[in-house]
Amino acid sequence: MNKKIQRSLAVASAATLVFGVSAVSSAMAAPKTVYLAFQAPLTGPNALTGQDELTGAKFALSEYNATNPAIKVELVLADDQGDATVAASVAPGIASNKTIIGLIGPAYSGATQASLPAYKAAGLPLISMSATRVSLTDPKAPVNGFPIFKRVVANDKFQGPALVRYATKGIATPKVYLVDDVSAYGAGLAEYAKKTITSAMTAGKDSVPVNTSDYTSVVAKVKASGANVVIYCGYAPDAAKFVKALRDGGYTGVFASGDGTLKADYPVNAGKAAAEGSRLTAADVPFENLVTAAQMTAFTKLTGVKVPGTYVTSTYNATNIYLACIKQGKTTRAGIQNCITTGSFKGVAGDTIKFDRYGDIIGGAAVGAFVIKDGKISYVGVA
Amino acid sequence: MNFSVLSSQFWSLCLQGVALGFIYVLISLGYTMVYGVLRLINFANSEVVMMGTFATVVAEVAILKNVSTSDPLHGFRLVYTLVFALVFSSLICGLLGVLVELVAYRRLRALGTNRLASLISAIAVSIVLSEAARIYTHSAPVTAPRLLEKWSFGEIGGANFRVDTVMIILAGSIIFFALDRFVNRSRLGKAIRAVSMSEENSKLMGINLNRVISLTFFIGGLTTGAAAFFYTTVYETTQFNVGFNLGLAAFTAAVLGGIGNLRGAFYGGIFLGVLEQFASAILGSQWKSVTVFLVLVLVLLIKPSGIFGEAVQQTRT
Numbered sequence: 001m002n003k004k005i006q007r008s009l010a011v012a013s014a015a016t017l018v019f020g021v022s023a024v025s026s027a028m029a030a031p032k033t034v035y036l037a038f039q040a041p042l043t044g045p046n047a048l049t050g051q052d053e054l055t056g057a058k059f060a061l062s063e064y065n066a067t068n069p070a071i072k073v074e075l076v077l078a079d080d081q082g083d084a085t086v087a088a089s090v091a092p093g094i095a096s097n098k099t100i101i102g103l104i105g106p107a108y109s110g111a112t113q114a115s116l117p118a119y120k121a122a123g124l125p126l127i128s129m130s131a132t133r134v135s136l137t138d139p140k141a142p143v144n145g146f147p148i149f150k151r152v153v154a155n156d157k158f159q160g161p162a163l164v165r166y167a168t169k170g171i172a173t174p175k176v177y178l179v180d181d182v183s184a185y186g187a188g189l190a191e192y193a194k195k196t197i198t199s200a201m202t203a204g205k206d207s208v209p210v211n212t213s214d215y216t217s218v219v220a221k222v223k224a225s226g227a228n229v230v231i232y233c234g235y236a237p238d239a240a241k242f243v244k245a246l247r248d249g250g251y252t253g254v255f256a257s258g259d260g261t262l263k264a265d266y267p268v269n270a271g272k273a274a275a276e277g278s279r280l281t282a283a284d285v286p287f288e289n290l291v292t293a294a295q296m297t298a299f300t301k302l303t304g305v306k307v308p309g310t311y312v313t314s315t316y317n318a319t320n321i322y323l324a325c326i327k328q329g330k331t332t333r334a335g336i337q338n339c340i341t342t343g344s345f346k347g348v349a350g351d352t353i354k355f356d357r358y359g360d361i362i363g364g365a366a367v368g369a370f371v372i373k374d375g376k377i378s379y380v381g382v383a
Numbered sequence: 384m385n386f387s388v389l390s391s392q393f394w395s396l397c398l399q400g401v402a403l404g405f406i407y408v409l410i411s412l413g414y415t416m417v418y419g420v421l422r423l424i425n426f427a428n429s430e431v432v433m434m435g436t437f438a439t440v441v442a443e444v445a446i447l448k449n450v451s452t453s454d455p456l457h458g459f460r461l462v463y464t465l466v467f468a469l470v471f472s473s474l475i476c477g478l479l480g481v482l483v484e485l486v487a488y489r490r491l492r493a494l495g496t497n498r499l500a501s502l503i504s505a506i507a508v509s510i511v512l513s514e515a516a517r518i519y520t521h522s523a524p525v526t527a528p529r530l531l532e533k534w535s536f537g538e539i540g541g542a543n544f545r546v547d548t549v550m551i552i553l554a555g556s557i558i559f560f561a562l563d564r565f566v567n568r569s570r571l572g573k574a575i576r577a578v579s580m581s582e583e584n585s586k587l588m589g590i591n592l593n594r595v596i597s598l599t600f601f602i603g604g605l606t607t608g609a610a611a612f613f614y615t616t617v618y619e620t621t622q623f624n625v626g627f628n629l630g631l632a633a634f635t636a637a638v639l640g641g642i643g644n645l646r647g648a649f650y651g652g653i654f655l656g657v658l659e660q661f662a663s664a665i666l667g668s669q670w671k672s673v674t675v676f677l678v679l680v681l682v683l684l685i686k687p688s689g690i691f692g693e694a695v696q697q698t699r700t
Contacts, residue, residue, distance in 0.1 A: 043521050043522055043523075044521070044522035044523065045522055045523050045524055045622065047521065047522075047523060075491050081522060099674070109474070182669055204385070206663075206667055206668050206669075207667060207668060207669040208668040208669070209668070209669060209672075211622075211624065211628065212668065213618050213625065213629075214399075214403055214618070214659075215629070216399040216403070216660065217396060217659070217660045217663035217668065217671075218397065218663065218668055219663045220392040220395050220396055220664060221385070221388050221659075223391075223392065224388045224391045224392045225385070225388075225634075237622075240524075240620070241618065242617055242619060244619065244682070248533045248545070249543070250543070267621065268526065269524060269526050271529060271619075350496065
């Protein structure tokens with residue numbers, strides 16, 4: 001191989017490693033094209049979250065680009081694996097890429113916290129489709145996203161109570177055992193769930209770090225507490241191990257969890273029997289319930305996905321907010337930031353999306369209730 | 384602190400702790416055997432465990448064609464599958480142990496390099512194995528099929544004698560005592576102990592040093608592979624980073640018991656398993672690691688040779 005080519009390839013590889021990003025299109029220098037970054041776990045144990053969400057962004061973009069707009073928009077993918085450490089190394093690369101005018105994501109709260117310093121310094125607007133930790137939009141919190149961070153989902157201040165409400169629904173005398181995974185997301189959600197659990201309902205609480213294998217001591221505590229409802233605030237891989245240990249340990253009560261667990265691979269990893277009946281919530285309404293049949297056909301044709309996954313709706317909405325601003329001719333980070341902060345947008349459900357000063361949707365957003373039925377996620381309604 | 388759980392779950396926690404402890408025992412034997420002979424910590428052993436868990440899944444899924452959604456097995460098929468997966472995982476880990484010794488230790492030993500170099504090369508092998516597994520699995524967890532229906536023999540004092548718990552304790556005991564007898568009674572075991580006492584003198588006695596060291600790594604790998612099999616059978620899942628926590632716990636167990644001797648690893652592993660269960664139950668699961676390492680530091684401060692270090696000195700490998 002020619003030495004110059006070898007050197008160029010080496011430089012390109014090194015740049016990819018350093019910045020941790022890969023462009024969907026190679027036409028970086030094409031005129032009248034702007035770029036939106038998409039940051040979520042695209043590989044790793046939580047990859048399904050990002051891959052599901054990516055379909056929403058791709059579909060919104062395909063609808064937009066099909067109208068032959070004056071300004072074309074393309075995606076730049078940033079894989080943070082849903083991990084704060086990885087996110088902290090990915091964010092500076094995205095922030096320094098001046099062709100990127102906005103970011104869809106980050107998907108996870110911990111990854112968002114870790115990414116914020118780089119993005120704040122670069123003034124890059126963020127619209128998250130699934131980072132629900134309350135402190136991200138709390139002006140008093142030491143790490144908040146003001147002024148660049150916005151989100152199109154209800155935060156855990158809404159999801160926490162909704163999760164408790166749904167978990168205890170239909171149970172005459174609920175005794176709730178609350179477990180979190182000590183992550184930024186899990187501990188945050190548990191904090192707001194706990195506020196809704198009255199002392200009469202409280203059976204106990206524990207915090208089990210992410211990646212724990214052995215849950216037998218927690219199972220022993222759940223059994224000793226006499227709990228008939230277990231609420232787990234954490235992500236799907238650990239929820240699968242925990243529910244399996246609970247069922248193997250003889251626990252027959254309700255198992256409930258939040259949006260971190262609402263993944264198609266949760267019932268697969270937990271096993272159909274253990275996961276069956278799990279009550280899950282997410283600040284999400286299934287995409288297929290909101291779009292037209294023609295749109296669903298186009299979505300399936302584009303993505304190959306027949307049943308859209310979790311947070312496709314919010315990702316579609318987040319992407320469309322950027323696209324609405326770009327349609328108005330905003331093609332700089334500052335222009336986009338101003339447009340998002342002051343504008344009013346239309347969601348796929350026909351709802352109006354307008355952000356408050358600190359980045360939450362004014363009026364909040366719906367929290368959906370789901371159940372695992374026959375080994376699959378099934379939408380129940382609003383929690 | 385929650386002491387109320389002790390009254391109703393004391394024996395349950397003990398039983399689960401002992402079962403978990405046996406997994407630690409079998410892994411810590413991999414550390415302690417190598418340390419006994421080379422006076423070096425085999426840091427790659429944690430990734431040997433991880434590879435063993437994947438070997439178990441390969442044996443169960445790719446070779447014996449079980450699928451993660453299938454029903455548990457029964458009768459001859461169950462016994463055959465379990466034994467095959469155990470042997471396969473152990474052999475893979477044993478051979479991997481030999482390979483680790485060849486790559487990370489032998490050449491450096493022949494060159495007479497600083498002992499630190501071997502430790503670093505073992506860490507390098509560990510990183511290579513872990514990263515290879517991460518890339519191959521895309522960092523995603525891998526689910527093992529449920530082979531064993533989790534039925535119970537019954538409860539005594541609140542402790543549920545589930546089939547997998549009993550299996551680990553029985554099989555782990557058999558493997559440990561077989562190894563103990565092998566090291567103490569057999570000709571090869573005598574050779575291992577001789578090398579452990581003095582490399583120079585054992586060479587003068589006609590012992591093939593490289594062969595004995597390879598054998599030690601092989602045996603350490605076998606027990607580590609058995610631990611990986613039990614881990615996968617009980618928890619039915621694995622991931623590229625599973626070796627880190629298991630390896631650290633087993634290494635801690637070996638140090639607690641007195642690294643370098645087999646019985647120390649045994650007592651250390653069981654002690655650690657039970658300690659983890661009690662710490663989680665009383666203080667909360669997030670305090671488990673804090674408690675374990677606090678106890679480790681205290682033990683080393685008071686008795687640097689480990690809790691059982693001197694009492695079982697004569698069993699040093």
